[in-house]
Amino acid sequence: MNNRATSKNALILxxxxxxxxxxxxxxENVGPATFRDLLNHFGSAEAALDALPSLSRRGGKSAIRVCPLNDAEAEIESHQNANARLIALGEPDYPPHLRHIDGPPPLISVKGGQTLAEPKMVAVVGARNASLSGRKLAAQFSRELGHQGYAIASGLARGIDAAAHEAATTSGTTAVFAGGIDILYPPEHGRLLEALLSAGGNAISEMPFGWKPRGRDFPRRNRLISGMSLGVIVIEAAKKSGSLHTARFALDQNREIFAVPGSPLDPRSEGANGLIRQGAMLVTSSKDVLEALADRIAPELPFTLEIEEPTEDKDLFSTEPSDSARERLVSALGPTPVEIDEIIRFTGESTRIIHVLLLELELAGRLERHSGQRVSLLL
Structure with missing residues (x-):
């Protein structure tokens, strides 16, 4: 089965x-990276679903929860009832830069207009308890960048996020949710969300419909905010704020990091000032950002780990890893993250065999993935 459309990079499911x-x-235990490996190895999601139980058993877990057909049908129906849609990685309306992050979500929930394919996007993030001057700066950056054709991405949080969305409502803005696309957080931003959607903006999420956000879900959301963007502008971020998580994701994704300096007496500026000391670009106006992003329509050195074209060569998947290969892999792993390429060199096994063995361990809940194509064993 070939999912591809006429263009090599266009996917229509x-x-x-x-x-x-x-x-x-x-x-159960299927995240974005595991999803990609399963699809690339088995050639289709249907075949991968059939293989999950055996892979999990070989990894040491006797039973794994495979999402029931009824649950998936109900989620799709819920999207339709809420005027939302599910967009797959590689489809035309999937955010172009997001597909080049480490572990892009295979499916995103989307409400709103059709501007997600816009390649010129900048993230604006910062303190929830922002000062009046911080909010004004966020609005100024967002408004002026919007006038120059840049869409604005942010997290719909209080403070800087809200100011950025408000200022970019007419020019284009995307709100990224930590929970399901139907779970508004904070709840008082219903009017703001309605305004940006009515003006052609978007709300997106990678979480299931009806999912209530937990603390750990906000960093996941932040990696999407930076991943959609060419650069991230940080305004009034405290030392341990979520905005710094977004900046770290931006660094890993090779996006530009811009920081607006603040008073050293204001703890809300400690994080942004620290980013500047660490090498982030100091910016005081949208002109600084525009100059840095001039003529750039894609991040430099993007990740190339994408879902591959399905193959009809069934023999490719017929050979199962040997027990000795499985033992060598487990002996090579430990609690310290190690690069997959290093594991392949150490074990002497083929890339395909190692990826299958890693899938077994991950589906059994025994493997943790880290940035930079590194993995560790959960003891």
Missing amino acids: NEAQRLAWLRLIRS
């Missing part, structure tokens, strides 16, 4: 394929 993708990413 039919109804059955979209349902299978949703079931696969909603199954």
